[in-house]
Amino acid sequence: MSSSQQIKYILPEDKIPTHWYNIEADLPQKTPPPIDDTTGQPMDIEKLRMIFSDGALEQEMTRERYVKIPDPVRSLMRQWRPSPLFRARRLEEALGTPARIYYKYEGVSPSGSHKTNSAVAQAYECKKCGVKRITTETGAGQWGSALSQACNAFGISCRVFMVRCSFDQKPYRKAMMEIFGGTVIPSPSNETEAGRAILAKDPNCRGSLGIAISEAVEEALKDPDTKYCLGSVLNHVLMHQSVIGLEAIEQFKLAGDYPDMIIGACGGGSNFAGISNPFLGEMLRGGKKVEIIGIEPAACPSLTKGKYAYDYGDVAKKTPLMRMYTLGSSFIPPAVHAGGLRYHGMAPQVSNILHQGLMKAESVNQLDVFQKAIIFARAEGIVPAPESAHAICAAINKALECKETGQEKAILFNLSGHGHLDMAAYLDYFAGKLKNYEYDEHEIAMALSCLPSCGNK
Numbered sequence: 172m173s174s175s176q177q178i179k180y181i182l183p184e185d186k187i188p189t190h191w192y193n194i195e196a197d198l199p200q201k202t203p204p205p206i207d208d209t210t211g212q213p214m215d216i217e218k219l220r221m222i223f224s225d226g227a228l229e230q231e232m233t234r235e236r237y238v239k240i241p242d243p244v245r246s247l248m249r250q251w252r253p254s255p256l257f258r259a260r261r262l263e264e265a266l267g268t269p270a271r272i273y274y275k276y277e278g279v280s281p282s283g284s285h286k287t288n289s290a291v292a293q294a295y296e297c298k299k300c301g302v303k304r305i306t307t308e309t310g311a312g313q314w315g316s317a318l319s320q321a322c323n324a325f326g327i328s329c330r331v332f333m334v335r336c337s338f339d340q341k342p343y344r345k346a347m348m349e350i351f352g353g354t355v356i357p358s359p360s361n362e363t364e365a366g367r368a369i370l371a372k373d374p375n376c377r378g379s380l381g382i383a384i385s386e387a388v389e390e391a392l393k394d395p396d397t398k399y400c401l402g403s404v405l406n407h408v409l410m411h412q413s414v415i416g417l418e419a420i421e422q423f424k425l426a427g428d429y430p431d432m433i434i435g436a437c438g439g440g441s442n443f444a445g446i447s448n449p450f451l452g453e454m455l456r457g458g459k460k461v462e463i464i465g466i467e468p469a470a471c472p473s474l475t476k477g478k479y480a481y482d483y484g485d486v487a488k489k490t491p492l493m494r495m496y497t498l499g500s501s502f503i504p505p506a507v508h509a510g511g512l513r514y515h516g517m518a519p520q521v522s523n524i525l526h527q528g529l530m531k532a533e534s535v536n537q538l539d540v541f542q543k544a545i546i547f548a549r550a551e552g553i554v555p556a557p558e559s560a561h562a563i564c565a566a567i568n569k570a571l572e573c574k575e576t577g578q579e580k581a582i583l584f585n586l587s588g589h590g591h592l593d594m595a596a597y598l599d600y601f602a603g604k605l606k607n608y609e610y611d612e613h614e615i616a617m618a619l620s621c622l623p624s625c626g627n628k
């Protein structure tokens with residue numbers, strides 16, 4: 172570790188945001204609504220009530236710029252918010268860059284990632300309308316851990332369909348969910364029609380977020396006391412994560428600085444939108460111009476290689492159609508260790524922002540990600556989650572570009588979670604067992620050829 176002083180910007184507890192920020196109020200073109208594949212029309216909200224809580228749907232549709240955070244949610248958030256903003260002085264020194272690197276650290280939450288920000292908000296809305304049971308999907312296990320804990324806090328039972336390859340890679344995530352009272356089912360499973368259909372075709376299927384979503388939605392549809400919660404993708408989830416960027420704006424005031432560039436890893440888009448939307452909103456309202464970059468794995472490149480089209484959010488086609496950058500809902504990504512980034516689509520709101528040219532997208536490969544994660548960990552003393560390490564990788568690459576050009580840019584990235592339960596991935600990396608997966612052009616072309624005609628004429 173180098174001798175440079177690490178600087179931490181901490182806000183007092185009363186600076187936890189009182190309201191979420193909703194970028195829909197400021198976007199020049201609003202995000203297209205989901206459509207019903209049976210009618211080709213915008214989805215009837217009454218049909219969605221079978222899946223989601225009333226509160227989640229209200230937040231999903233709102234165009235208000237600021238939405239009040241309910242007191243019980245804000246009160247729970249006091250356990251980990253405001254999260255710290257660090258100036259990565261030791262990393263800057265290790266890289267020899269003139270760039271100023273900052274990171275917002277969401278690994279301080281009880282689940283170890285930003286996911287808890289939305290989990291408590293969604294579990295609260297379910298509690299308010301008398302829901303007894305919540306079903307969900309989880310990739311890396313971060314969302315499942317966060318929701319299990321939030322359900323426990325509000326006395327609701329929780330069933331988590333965990334993508335099979337992550338279930339095998341991350342046994343301690345299962346333990347964490349069970350500690351909080353969650354039930355964990357590897358997906359695809361024999362417990363749902365969707366899971367059984369997949370297993371009949373491929374008994375060794377490694378699973379995907381799209382399959383796990385199908386299973387969780389199916390269970391919610393079958394029981395009026397059960398609702399489904401999604402850990403990313405939807406407008407309301409992205410809005411819950413806006414607390415990250417709202418706090419960062421205040422912390423940059425303490426630092427007397429402002430980011431030139433904001434970087435976030437993109438799975439479904441929630442931590443990325445959480446850190447960048449409040450800054451993008453300032454820019455759209457006449458504030459300083461910021462370069463915003465979403466980073467995705469080269470093995471699952473929805474933003475950089477996908478098509479902007481209406482597609483299903485899951486494999487079994489149980490969700491409404493969403494307009495998004497997609498690789499096709501039947502695409503099953505390779506088993507990269509960043510399980511939370513293995514999603515065939517992208518949040519419709521993030522997709523809309525990219526489509527309008529208000530952000531850029533880049534992809535990075537797995538070996539580069541782990542190499543940069545270790546440089547970061549050795550400099551800053553924090554082991555990052557493999558998902559978050561995608562943002563680190565891009566931030567380091569940008570800082571090295573600044574070194575070459577002599578540019579003194581302020582780079583902010585979101586360190587969305589710690590990697591304490593991802594040690595198997597690091598061991599595999601050190602043992603030389605990890606490899607880069609280029610995206611499979613043929614498989615993606617096949618999946619894209621099956622895009623629904625509805626909405627895409």
Ligand SMILES: Cc1ncc(COP(=O)(O)O)c(C=O)c1O
Nearest residue numbers: 313403438439440441442511588
């Ligand atoms: C630590 C971490 N970062 C990022 C992600 C990606 O999700 P999202 O794009 O919704 O932030 C995940 C998903 O599981 C995650 O666990």
